[in-house]
Amino acid sequence: MAISCISMALFILLTPCATALAPPSNITDLAALLAFKAQLKDPLSILAGNWTATESFCSWIGVSCSRHRQRITGLEFNHVPLQGSIAPQLGNLSLLSSLELRNTSLVGPLPSELGTLRRLRTLVLPNNSMSGTIPHTLANLTRLELLDLAGNNFIGGIPNELQNLHSLQMFQLADNDLSGEIPQDLFNNTPSLSIIHLGSNRLTGRIPRSIITLSNLEKLILQKNLLSGPMPPAIFNMSQLWGLSVARNNLSGPIPGNDSFHLPMLQVISLGENQFNGPIPLGLSTCQNLEMLALSVNNFTGTVPSWLATLPNLTIIYLSTNDLIGKIPIALSNSTWLLGLDLSENNLEGEIPSELGHLRNLRNLSFANNQISGVIPDSLGNLSDLTQIDLVGNKLTGSVPLSFRNMLNLHRIFIVDSSILQDGIEDESRPPENFSILNINLISIIELALLCSSVVPEERMPMKDVVVKLNKIKSNYNLQLGEHGYIHQKT
Numbered sequence: 001m002a003i004s005c006i007s008m009a010l011f012i013l014l015t016p017c018a019t020a021l022a023p024p025s026n027i028t029d030l031a032a033l034l035a036f037k038a039q040l041k042d043p044l045s046i047l048a049g050n051w052t053a054t055e056s057f058c059s060w061i062g063v064s065c066s067r068h069r070q071r072i073t074g075l076e077f078n079h080v081p082l083q084g085s086i087a088p089q090l091g092n093l094s095l096l097s098s099l100e101l102r103n104t105s106l107v108g109p110l111p112s113e114l115g116t117l118r119r120l121r122t123l124v125l126p127n128n129s130m131s132g133t134i135p136h137t138l139a140n141l142t143r144l145e146l147l148d149l150a151g152n153n154f155i156g157g158i159p160n161e162l163q164n165l166h167s168l169q170m171f172q173l174a175d176n177d178l179s180g181e182i183p184q185d186l187f188n189n190t191p192s193l194s195i196i197h198l199g200s201n202r203l204t205g206r207i208p209r210s211i212i213t214l215s216n217l218e219k220l221i222l223q224k225n226l227l228s229g230p231m232p233p234a235i236f237n238m239s240q241l242w243g244l245s246v247a248r249n250n251l252s253g254p255i256p257g258n259d260s261f262h263l264p265m266l267q268v269i270s271l272g273e274n275q276f277n278g279p280i281p282l283g284l285s286t287c288q289n290l291e292m293l294a295l296s297v298n299n300f301t302g303t304v305p306s307w308l309a310t311l312p313n314l315t316i317i318y319l320s321t322n323d324l325i326g327k328i329p330i331a332l333s334n335s336t337w338l339l340g341l342d343l344s345e346n347n348l349e350g351e352i353p354s355e356l357g358h359l360r361n362l363r364n365l366s367f368a369n370n371q372i373s374g375v376i377p378d379s380l381g382n383l384s385d386l387t388q389i390d391l392v393g394n395k396l397t398g399s400v401p402l403s404f405r406n407m408l409n410l411h412r413i414f415i416v417d418s419s420i421l422q423d424g425i426e427d428e429s430r431p432p433e434n435f436s437i438l439n440i441n442l443i444s445i446i447e448l449a450l451l452c453s454s455v456v457p458e459e460r461m462p463m464k465d466v467v468v469k470l471n472k473i474k475s476n477y478n479l480q481l482g483e484h485g486y487i488h489q490k491t
């Protein structure tokens with residue numbers, strides 16, 4: 001009782017003061033919207049025709065208001081050209097909870113004034129051309145759930161202060177020009193975070209260990225940066241993670257083995273173009289939802305695991321350019337959903353299992369540049385959806401099976417080893433690179449012929465384009481001959 005009397009007294013005392021300070025009102029909101037509009041070119045007159053004084057701003061296009069008061073809670077435009085910069089006055093929309101301007105041709109900086117929007121839950125500005133640094137003041141947006149600044153031209157570092165955004169669920173800064181290290185403590189206090197996408201920047205240093213505290217993490221994309229060092233091992237023990245890509249960095253070290261590898265939800269894993277070593281982790285054999293396994297261009301050792309064939313949803317296996325040895329597992333013929341199988345640039349030996357002819361959905365097959373021997377199995381001709389097959393750089397003998405005539409979708413075929421051209425008779429005196437030059441150019445000509453001979457006349461390439469293409473092939477051919485010597489050169 002006493003307390004509520006005191007509160008009442010305080011209320012009465014303070015009210016006139018508050019009024020004198022001109023509290024935020026719909027007049028402030030209106031001024032902010034007009035300032036916003038004034039900075040936009042609005043080439044399609046989306047605002048010019050609609051944001052008129054005859055109607056309350058609550059009925060203006062792109063504007064949402066609170067139910068009870070005429071105050072702005074949302075400002076939203078997607079995929080329309082607004083062209084211009086964001087007015088700092090938007091920082092006066094004190095009840096704003098959502099600012100969403102996707103692909104609206106915005107330029108200029110992200111105003112630091114937006115850091116005063118304490119009720120903001122959504123700040124989503126992807127696919128614009130905004131520039132400058134990410135303001136530290138965003139750290140005050142402690143209710144922010146979605147932060148998406150991807151696909152802009154932001155520079156500088158990721159502010160360490162953003163670790164205060166403890167309501168964050170989605171954090172996307174991909175496709176910018178951000179540099180420096182990802183602050184190690186950035187994710188210490190963001191327990192709800194489920195999506196992190198920082199790909200295609202110039203971030204350096206190590207992957208922050210604080211990521212492993214995010215028990216709701218579903219998607220972690222750090223691809224195409226300059227990150228180095230090992231992955232925090234506990235990343236491979238996250239119960240909700242379904243997408244992981246750190247491809248094209250400079251990460252190294254082995255991946256944890258069976259015991260500490262537990263990713264039950266994993267669907268996509270892409271570790272390509274790093275320096276990971278050790279065996280392909282056995283723990284992956286427990287990822288029953290795995291669809292894409294991309295480990296190309298690393299230093300993985302050991303064999304191509306036959307347990308890959310036990311993963312029911314696997315459609316992509318990319319293991320190219322590693323140090324894998326042994327044979328192509330026959331068991332892979334059980335992976336009937338496979339669309340892509342690339343085992344090129346390893347040290348695989350033995351023959352191509354004829355059972356692979358069961359992979360009826362396969363589009364893309366490469367075993368190039370291994371030590372594979374024997375003949376090309378007839379059964380591969382059953383792969384009627386195949387669009388590309390590459391078997392160059394092996395020790396194959398015999399000739400191309402006649403069954404290959406069944407592969408009507410094939411538009412790229414690289415199978416001609418010198419040994420095959422000569423029907424199995426090896427002749428080391430012929431420089432094989434000249435055959436591949438011939439081969440590559442013949443393929444271009446065949447591709448062109450296919451483009452010109454479509455059944456539907458409208459789909460055929462116009463003659464002037466054909467001439468341009470033929471001239472390109474001709475100059476390419478001459479250039480390559482110049483590099484490699486004469487076609488009939490004998491040593």
Ligand SMILES: *[C@@H]1O[C@H](CO)[C@@H](O)[C@H](O)[C@H]1NC(C)=O
Pocket residue numbers: 026027030056057058070
């Ligand atoms: C501001 O609010 C007042 C009172 O709710 C209302 O009469 C007035 O029309 C509003 N102004 C605008 C621009 O919406």
Ligand SMILES: *[C@@H]1O[C@H](CO)[C@@H](O)[C@H](O)[C@H]1NC(C)=O
Pocket residue numbers: 049050051052055059060061062
């Ligand atoms: C502005 O756009 C909104 C939403 O499309 C529409 O409801 C409103 O009638 C428009 N106002 C004018 C003046 O065109």
Ligand SMILES: *[C@@H]1O[C@H](CO)[C@@H](O)[C@H](O)[C@H]1NC(C)=O
Pocket residue numbers: 079080081103104105
């Ligand atoms: C982006 O906006 C432009 C208009 O400015 C539109 O033509 C284009 O389709 C939009 N892009 C997407 C992916 O929606």
Ligand SMILES: *[C@@H]1O[C@H](CO)[C@@H](O)[C@H](O)[C@H]1NC(C)=O
Pocket residue numbers: 028031032088089091092113
């Ligand atoms: C709104 O913001 C601008 C710039 O951030 C500021 O100059 C102005 O005084 C603010 N207040 C009102 C009531 O518009």
Ligand SMILES: *[C@@H]1O[C@H](CO)[C@@H](O)[C@H](O)[C@H]1NC(C)=O
Pocket residue numbers: 115136137138139140161
């Ligand atoms: C956050 O808000 C407080 C109080 O308004 C202010 O003192 C502080 O400088 C702000 N921090 C940032 C990073 O903007």
Ligand SMILES: *[C@@H]1O[C@H](CO)[C@@H](O)[C@H](O)[C@H]1NC(C)=O
Pocket residue numbers: 103126127150151175
């Ligand atoms: C946004 O840009 C990225 C590349 O920066 C692109 O991949 C994506 O499709 C674009 N999305 C939209 C909706 O424009």
Ligand SMILES: *[C@@H]1O[C@H](CO)[C@@H](O)[C@H](O)[C@H]1NC(C)=O
Pocket residue numbers: 226228229250252
């Ligand atoms: C990649 O990492 C290695 C150490 O793991 C380091 O020696 C090398 O300089 C790094 N390369 C680049 C381009 O950062």
Ligand SMILES: *[C@@H]1O[C@H](CO)[C@@H](O)[C@H](O)[C@H]1NC(C)=O
Pocket residue numbers: 258259282
């Ligand atoms: C891998 O771990 C699982 C479960 O932790 C266990 O059942 C299995 O035997 C292990 N496999 C090997 C080869 O260690």
Ligand SMILES: *[C@@H]1O[C@H](CO)[C@@H](O)[C@H](O)[C@H]1NC(C)=O
Pocket residue numbers: 234237239259260262
């Ligand atoms: C994996 O995570 C579980 C619970 O999430 C934890 O109990 C276990 O210790 C972790 N294992 C390793 C090796 O980090």
Ligand SMILES: *[C@@H]1O[C@H](CO)[C@@H](O)[C@H](O)[C@H]1NC(C)=O
Pocket residue numbers: 288289312313
């Ligand atoms: C495989 O994919 C199907 C269909 O997309 C899905 O229903 C299923 O849950 C996935 N996982 C397993 C283990 O089959």
Ligand SMILES: *[C@@H]1O[C@H](CO)[C@@H](O)[C@H](O)[C@H]1NC(C)=O
Pocket residue numbers: 252275277298299
């Ligand atoms: C990975 O393999 C490449 C090419 O064989 C080699 O240059 C590089 O030193 C290896 N890196 C590591 C970390 O073993």
Ligand SMILES: *[C@@H]1O[C@H](CO)[C@@H](O)[C@H](O)[C@H]1NC(C)=O
Pocket residue numbers: 309330331332333334
């Ligand atoms: C393919 O799977 C079946 C059923 O799981 C199994 O009996 C067979 O041995 C497998 N084939 C190969 C070549 O591993």
